[in-house]
């Protein structure tokens with residue numbers, strides 16, 4: 001396991017904010033439900049525990065749960081001494097946790113497909129090498145898409161982002177949306193970020209602000225319903241969000257509330273971008289409305305910090321993602337450049 005330990009040491013020296021890593025034979029992750037109050041490291045030693053941590057949002061964000069899937073396969077290889085059946089079973093457990101973010105399914109399937117065709121006798125090293133390759137690839141994407149996206153940002157721009165599409169939702173540089181913002185800031189551009197709080201988990205308030213603060217990027221918090229008025233006031237120049245899945249026609253699945261920001265942006269002639277990578281495009285999905293959308297427990301909406309905020313009989317709904325139709329999207333920022341409509345053609349370049 002020397003390779004992954006050496007790489008982890010290197011990543012930690014590169015000013016990355018790692019959501020998940022391997023140390024002393026255990027998986028460690030930052031408990032994102034506790035941020036920003038506590039930087040608690042959560043230690044995991046079974047695939048079942050990791051699946052639970054993905055389900056209950058201890059680790060979250062499409063890129064990060066994709067990597068959690070990869071680490072889960074490595075953990076299974078460690079615990080089962082490289083048994084193929086155990087690895088396949090672990091893959092099913094991991095993939096069943098959250099249905100919308102496609103990186104999780106694609107990453108686990110990539111590892112399962114590769115072990116199916118492996119006939120050597122050191123499965124552990126084989127899976128370790130595959131996991132390193134996946135993490136390095138994703139980090140590479142973050143740097144590349146960050147640079148392409150930063151070209152869209154002008155000095156003096158104010159940028160709205162929703163939920164948290166940053167380092168802890170990705171591989172550690174800046175995930176997707178925040179890779180663009182971080183790269184623009186590192187180029188010396190004078191920018192200001194508006195972060196919408198993102199009810200009910202408050203990823204925007206808790207985690208986006210946490211990372212922006214770490215990097216010294218000026219930011220202001222908005223509640224989710226404020227963006228339209230702020231756009232009418234001329235206070236928001238661009239919108240950049242991440243993506244949990246992009247359909248082949250460019251429709252975007254992202255955190256619930258994204259569609260409302262996109263509609264407001266269209267009505268106010270404000271460019272709306274999603275930052276993503278080829279890995280998040282679901283070429284089999286023709287239309288975003290056909291994708292599986294996770295509905296979470298209504299208690300996550302009726303309760304705040306464990307406290308009921310409605311009547312006992314009040315029902316609630318929590319679709320965790322929504323679908324933004326491609327016609328509201330000004331460009332899809334990827335590791336190969338900014339794709340423009342018609343997306344059915346431009347996204348094919350990423351296949």
Ligand code: RUB
Pocket residue numbers: 060061062063064101162163164165166169170175176177201203241242243244254255256275276320
């Ligand atoms: C996270 C979420 C993020 C996306 C996109 O949802 O919707 O906006 O993951 O970010 P949750 P990225 O908190 O429910 O996992 O493209 O960087 O992953």
